[in-house]
Amino acid sequence: MEHLDSVKRRALLKGMAAAAAVSVMGCAGSGTSAARPRVVVVGGGWGGLGAVRALAASGKVDITMIEPNDGFMSCPLSILYIAGFRPAGDFQRSYGVIDALGVRRVKDRVLDIDRAGRMVKTSTQSIPYDFLVLATGLEYMEETLPGYAAAREQFPVGFRAFEQMAVQRQVAAFLEQGGHYLITVPKPPYRCPPAPYERACLIAQRMKEKGTKGKIIVVDANKGPMPPPLAKPMLTVMREMYGAQIEYINEADPKSIDAGRKVLATSKGDIPFHHANIILPMRAPGLIRQAGLGERFAAIELPTFQSSKDKNLFVVGDAQGTPLPKSGHIAFGAGQQVGEQILATLAGKYKEAGLGDEVTLPAAICWGKVSTSLAIMINVTASVSVGDPPKVKYQVDPAANAASSKGAMDWGTNMWNAMLGA
Ligand SMILES: Cc1cc2nc3c(=O)[nH]c(=O)nc-3n(C[C@H](O)[C@H](O)[C@H](O)COP(=O)(O)OP(=O)(O)OC[C@H]3O[C@@H](n4cnc5c(N)ncnc54)[C@H](O)[C@@H]3O)c2cc1C
Incomplete structure (x- = not known):
């Protein structure tokens, strides 16, 4: 069949x-x-x-x-x-x-x-x-989180071009004021699975540098950091480098958000916050x-x-x-x-x-920057036999390292040049 x-x-x-x-x-x-x-x-x-x-x-x-x-x-x-x-x-x-x-x-x-x-x-x-x-x-699938649409200005997702400005202002306020900064992670498929954890790590580095009081709470709908081969090195980073700054809660599915009271209801209970980066399903x-x-x-x-x-x-x-x-x-x-x-x-x-021909598909490199000098590289190759689902293979750095951090910046420069360089 x-x-x-x-x-x-x-x-x-x-x-x-x-x-x-x-x-x-x-x-x-x-x-x-x-x-x-x-x-x-x-x-x-x-x-x-x-x-x-x-x-x-x-x-x-x-x-x-x-x-x-x-x-x-x-x-x-x-x-x-x-x-x-x-x-x-x-x-x-x-x-x-x-x-x-x-x-x-x-x-x-x-x-x-x-x-x-x-x-x-x-x-x-x-x-x-x-x-x-x-x-x-x-x-973004705003309707999946009751309470979100009416307060979207307050909770920019920042996963599309130019939305970064609103998230940057929110992060700057958190770094000054402290408190609880919530980052939610939806179930896949969503854009760049490592990105929410990367965001948590880089903000945590900044908290350390600025002496910000408070914590980042990563509320993950998944069992562990995505994609699955990233889970081990990413959990190690969050525990060993940012244990005092990041609290990681897994399998917590957001149910609704109360923007007035600043509470996120999840499958694991209510989580109060001061600032929230709600990354919605897509x-x-x-x-x-x-x-x-x-x-x-x-x-x-x-x-x-x-x-x-x-x-x-x-x-x-x-x-x-x-x-x-x-x-x-x-x-x-x-x-x-x-x-x-x-x-x-x-x-x-x-x-x-x-x-029966096996055709190579475009490859992916994603970067999980975990500090300004360290990153975890995720290399994805894929192929397909016409008419069948593609075969996708992941290769992930076993630990965050400086070579991948440099690789990430070089990759970015090369890609931007290929897109919009002379
Ligand atoms: C924080 C973060 C980190 C990431 N890191 C990596 C990484 O390390 N490596 C990697 O490979 N990828 C990474 N990604 C993923 C990458 O950004 C996306 O996969 C990529 O942007 C997808 O390209 P696209 O062309 O589908 O969409 P986009 O790049 O978003 O482009 C879509 C364009 O379409 C335009 N558009 C939308 N609707 C319309 C319309 N109706 N009419 C006309 N124009 C329209 C938009 O304005 C936009 O410019 C990351 C993403 C995020 C959010």
């Missing part, structure tokens, strides 16, 4: 690629569209920039990137800004290079996807496409779900990242719903891969993976 399913899925994929190529050629030859095929990329974050850079290098397609922000801000490593070790500007880049590459940049938000008419719509315009790459990242933005592309996340086929519902559409980055970790490294690599696939399809050179 399983074999039959995967054979059917492979046949479907082959059909999709052929249909995509034919429909674009038909469109380009109809005299009603631009001379060059039009690729629209929604989102100028990690995944979107991977696609834009790969496509722009060819000069063979018209590219439109739609993104509401004026520039880019990295979530990876921005804890160094949030905890007060570096300025925000170290993690921001301009879109100047994208403009210089001849990409049409639309500073707006896509509100609707007309799949039948192959258009995306913003509040002011409809933009046609031959291929659509969705790299919209995530939204899903693909409404845009993707309303377009019928998936339930919680977009349904896609691997290794192509092609929507299971629409042959002209690809979803890369955290909005896609495979077991691949939600990592910027993977998002960027998947965006690049999709850009190259589109170009190869247009050139008639795209080669489908064959029956």
